[in-house]
Amino acid sequence: MRILYLHQHFSTPGGATATRSFAMARALAARGHEVTLACGGYEGAETGLAGPFHRGRREGSVDAFRVVEFAVPCGNRQGLGERAGAFLRYAGRAAGLALSGRFDLALASSTPLSVALPALLARRLRALPFIFEIRDPWPELPRAMGLGSPGLWWAMDRLADAACRQARAVIALSEGMAETARAHGARLVEVLPNGCDLHLFGPHVPPWRPGCIPPDAxxxxxxxxxxxxxxxxxxxxxxxxxxxxxxxxxxxxxxxxxxxxxxxxxxxxxxxxxxxxxxxxxxxxxxxxxxxxxxxxxxxxxxxxxxxxxxxxxxxxxxxxxxxxxxxxxxxxxxxxxxxxxxxxxxxxxxxxxxxxxxxxxxxxxxxxxxxxxxxxxxxxxxxxxxxxxxxxxxx
Structure with missing residues (x-):
């Protein structure tokens, strides 16, 4: 099966951010699937690619799957407007990849919620089925924190409705997130939480601490x-x-x-x-x-x-x-x-x-x-x- 894995914030363990999509893409490839992972340039992430960008993208093999990285920088230090612009630019580039490539299934992993846009567009124009993964529920969390505006929350609600209703399945990281997916109309929801990398972390790892910490602290x-x-x-x-x-x-x-x-x-x-x-x-x-x-x-x-x-x-x-x-x-x-x-x-x-x-x-x-x-x-x-x-x- 040819799978397009859409995750804007992808990182290998060489980076400082979450590596769930790396682990899942590698597992899919080990099962014999042909995986293309499309990402942007997230602050603290390490995509595994080092070559120059050509027309705003670069690609190559990472572990056992293909990575396509778009030159769309994004990070927590950006303001809300700047981050929103990065979300939409990535969605546009990923949509072009989804419509031009030959794939059997798309897997859209949120956040940001805008990752659902290329999946929905490919479903409409190419009849490409997709799975929607909720790693943070939007707009529920921004609304709970008072970030954004009622108009923005309304628009995100409609996008979440479309993503949950049109996805073949929704994967949620907690039962609470699964409830938000059902509220948006999802029919098939599975809970699959974050996991532990027992090889990378554990008592077998040599200890280290920075020099600013006293030895007996x-x-x-x-x-x-x-x-x-x-x-x-x-x-x-x-x-x-x-x-x-x-x-x-x-x-x-x-x-x-x-x-x-x-x-x-x-x-x-x-x-x-x-x-x-x-x-x-x-x-x-x-x-x-x-x-x-x-x-x-x-x-x-x-x-x-x-x-x-x-x-x-x-x-x-x-x-x-x-x-x-x-x-x-x-x-x-x-x-x-x-x-x-x-x-x-x-x-x-x-x-x-x-x-x-x-x-x-x-x-x-x-x-x-x-x-x-x-x-x-x-x-x-x-x-x-x-x-x-x-x-x-x-x-x-």
């Missing part, structure tokens, strides 16, 4: 976006409140809020910032950390509508997790248990949880063992990739 690491949705000002306040002098917090990543966070943290000796790290380097950092940090802004919709990759990385690394996320993430951490959960928006609670784990290495070790066990038993990405392939083949 208890290191709590957050690795992810620094945007409004992440609410990282809570970690800045928590760092100011912790009492254990050995405890240090490290925030790794990039985003629109990073400069403001650094200004807020001025004078705090136990809070540090790093630029995004390639996944291979991040694996060493997590091996050299004692706690994983999961933080989100106090938005009620986040309880069931998010599925953070960083949480899977922490579990795979065998780290106890401190999180302020209710709902799905809280249930996951309570199973084992493999972490501590504090109420959303409660920076003092975050500080108290961090102090409690810093003072109790035996408890940290027990929670970390439970985290790795859960990663191996429930979230092994290889098993989830097999399920993904089966769903794609059945839908086709």
């Amino acid at each position: 208890v290191l709590a690491t957050y690795a992810g976006a620094h945007g409004p949705a992440n609410g990282l000002h809570q970690l800045v306040e928590a760092a100011a409140r912790v009492r254990d002098p050995r405890l240090h917090l490290l925030l790794v990543g990039e985003g629109a809020e990073k400069r403001r966070l650094q200004a807020e943290a001025a004078g705090l000796r136990n809070l540090h910032f790093l630029d995004p790290l390639p996944k291979l380097r991040l694996a060493g950092l997590l091996a050299g950390s004692q706690i994983g940090l999961q933080c989100l802004a106090p938005v009620p919709a986040f309880a069931e509508w998010t599925a953070p990759n960083k949480l899977m990385d922490y579990l795979a690394a065998g780290l106890p997790v401190v999180a302020n996320s209710p709902g799905r993430a809280a249930r996951l951490l309570e199973d084992g248990p493999c972490g501590l959960v504090t109420p959303p928006g409660d920076a003092p609670g975050l500080a108290a949880a961090l102090d409690a784990l810093a003072a109790d290495p035996a408890r940290r070790a027990a929670l970390g063992r439970a985290a790795r066990h859960q990663a191996e038993q429930r979230w092994d990405r290889r098993l989830l990739a097999d399920r993904f392939c089966t769903l794609v083949e059945a839908a086709a």
Whole structure:
């Protein structure tokens, strides 16, 4: 089967962003399918291509599949208007590829929601069936955060309606996201969560930590976006409140809020910032950390509508997790248990949880063992990739 995989933010493990589409494309290729993955240039991503662009695109073989990269830069530091323009430019280039190539099936992975546009156009003009994957529900999340306008949300609702109703199947990363797909009219919805890369992360990885961290520090690491949705000002306040002098917090990543966070943290000796790290380097950092940090802004919709990759990385690394996320993430951490959960928006609670784990290495070790066990038993990405392939083949 010839599959066109549309994911604007694709990255290999050489980059600093999520690698789900890399793992799924590789699994499809291993099953004998001919996969073409079309992406843009996402900040922090590494597509595996290094040659020059010709007429705004370059292509080549990555692992066992073909990658077509369009020269459409996009990143969290861009303003909303600039990002919207990047979304539409990618959709236009991807539509041209979908209409000119010979494919049996398209797989459109959102976000952004605009990735559905080329899939819908190819379905209308070429009768190309497609599968729609929801990795973040739009417009539900932007609307819950107050980002955008009623007119924009209305337009995105109509696009989500069309994508969910016309797709052969919808793949959602959580049951909460699956409910949004059903509300948009999807008939066949399958839940396939994010998974753990047990080869890349784990106790077998040599530990590493940056020179700014004292050798005897208890290191709590957050690795992810620094945007409004992440609410990282809570970690800045928590760092100011912790009492254990050995405890240090490290925030790794990039985003629109990073400069403001650094200004807020001025004078705090136990809070540090790093630029995004390639996944291979991040694996060493997590091996050299004692706690994983999961933080989100106090938005009620986040309880069931998010599925953070960083949480899977922490579990795979065998780290106890401190999180302020209710709902799905809280249930996951309570199973084992493999972490501590504090109420959303409660920076003092975050500080108290961090102090409690810093003072109790035996408890940290027990929670970390439970985290790795859960990663191996429930979230092994290889098993989830097999399920993904089966769903794609059945839908086709």
